[in-house]
Amino acid sequence: MHGIGVFVCHCGSNIAATVDVKKVVEMARLEPGVVHAEEYQYMCSEAGQERIATAIREKNLKGIVVCSCSPRMHEATFRKCAEKAGLNPYMVEIANLREQCSWIHKDIEEGTEKAVILARAAIAKVSLNTSLLPGESRVTKRALVIGGGIAGIQTALDIADAGYEVDIVEKTPSIGGKMAQLDKTFPTLDCSACILTPKMVDAAAHERINLYTYSEIEKVSGFVGDFTVDIRKKARYVNMDKCTGCGVCMEKCPSKKALSEFNSGLNNRPAIYTPFAQAIPNVPVIDPTQCTKLKTGKCGICERFCQAGAIDYTQKDEIVTRKYGAIVVATGFEIIKLDNLEEYAYSQSKDVITSLELERIMNAAGPTKGHLERLSDGKAPKNIVFVQCVGSRCDESKGKPYCSKICCMYTAKHAMLIRDKYPDVNVTVFYIDVRTPGKNFDEFYRRAVEEYGVNYVKGQVGKVAPQPDGSLLVHGVDLLDGKQLKISADMVVLAAAVEPSPSVRKIATMLTASIDTNNFLTEAHPKLRPVESPTAGVFLSGICQGPKDIPETVSQAGAAAVKVVGLLAKDKLLTNPCTAKPDELMCNGCGSCANVCPYGAISYEVKEINDHGIRENRRVAVVNSALCQGCGACTVTCPSGTMDLQGFSNRQILAEVDAICR
């Protein structure tokens, strides 16, 4: 191809410091087909883009190469720029000189040499580019939110208020999530239930929100704008239409041995239960692992007492198939298991508890009716020790490498609440660092220290030793005084690390959304696209993306909702034109390509083919470009080399290989 323009960006000094930009321009001019080459400080700036546009118009360029940062950063920018100047946006190639060259190679000679080769490969590729036109696909104007905690509820409310239908799929019997388990929230100390339950009611009552509680995602297919999702509605054994939520069944159920999930396993619940009194929907479920009737066929007490006749032991799981334009993941978190942190004696003593368990103990609706007492003997504790960073910022063999972010604040909250309600209780907090970057957060922590007299000790706890008298001997170190400490406590509270809900891995796999080494979902860009997954049409809300507190979760939920609304507001989406394309003349309709296509985009049709003057009907592969996502699996599988991928064609890639190996 003749008429290629090459534009080399300095990226300030990011590229220019270790790559001789002028040399790259000089060398690019020598490449076949190049008629224009120039450099500029910031190609992505308005002035830089104007230079590109001017060159395209004045020199009548047929293809351009921008030597700049990663195409994941600015490919879209330069394609738009080319389009405005009248060039097909797919006639643009990027040579990644920043991430793949200047940032990793310190030697200017070495960096320049590599930059020249990368530019050469991009020029070789662009000379074989063809103009491509994106197709169109429709947008189903409904969103799916996976997870019914505060993140999911807020996202759903914001999307529904903007005028679009939303389904919330929640795996437990009620929406509400972890926030429903909290007693008070920092830094305002307002009651968690008082601010959450109205939102739960709003979500349930909203005409455009549909709740699938006690349900899980079974299968996801399709793509942005047109996802098809199978939802498994687990058998509740209670007819949701008939149940009045009177609660008699729960009172009468004789099987009350199951541990209450809502109360962090601190007390029991019946086999037929709602997780908590304000559950939404207020319809119980029967736990089939606990129910005597379902296990042995004998009992049936709940059915006898149910005035509404809502109990149905024959109910089966049901699969509902729904279509969505966008999917939001809001699967939340769990507290880590403390098996690898046995030095804190969590499994040895009932009086060593996690902060979430303390949250339930402090709550008026909790197992102790809100009285602070030891779980072993019911006595009021006099000395409480809080241990921070339990499994956070820790060696990976024991816990998590990251900071769980919320523990410093909720520990200050717990300490303050205890000192407020029980002024004679001594509270000691062991910390590595106190991290309180948030509005009114540091002020809150200082109040705990200054007004409430909480004893903060900088240092870690090495061991918690249960004593024969029932007390706990805490071995710690005070780093500021350089002293070993031994504190006798009646209760030890562990600020255990948070981790993404274990279900997220399965869900991410179904959505082909990427996940990081700690099982947090990856953002499309850590700074500029924090609520989008790299998978188009999948958005992130809440802790599934990284540790965060309630205000941050709510803001992120709103941000995710705006992104969803932005997508659903479109009637049509432009599809990626880099799709597979068969050469009908070479195809013999063997069927190999359809076998490997993950999207079912390939079918076969009998067509009249003109093979060098011979007309005959042949079975040939046909690609549905709306379904094809452009992976290229078929191109390599095809035994006759019929299939090629537009934008990444065999010839283009071979040209790159040649240019690199030249």
Add this chain to the structure above:
Amino acid sequence: MSMNTEFKPKIVAFCCNWCSYAGADLAGSSRLAYPADVKIIRVPCSCRVNPMFILRAFEKGADGVIICGCHPGDCHYSTGNYYARRRMTLLFSMLDYMGIERGRTRVEWVSAAEGVKFSNTMNEFVDAVRTLGPNKRLGDLRCKD
């Protein structure tokens, strides 16, 4: 060994757009150095890498070819990396038979979050190829243009 440190191998790295190319970007933005001998070609998925591309690279004088994709189970297209894994197992054993040692070819899974792994992998791979020296054994078969 002194000869080997002088030797600058030609290494072609095929990286899938979704995981490994992003992992390479992360290695770059984290300033994790690896030898400049490695040149990356972006492909949508590791399953787009046609054995023909690898043969061509060796034909044109490459000393090593590495293919990087998403971890098994994490493929953006669900199953692409499984195809790549199977194809490359066969191809690499055939290449070994033809005189391109096993150490010159590799498939590695690098996620978008594994900048460190990307850099380490490239360092190790280049070291391995340097130890093997220039790719000469295919010389007889190689068609020069």
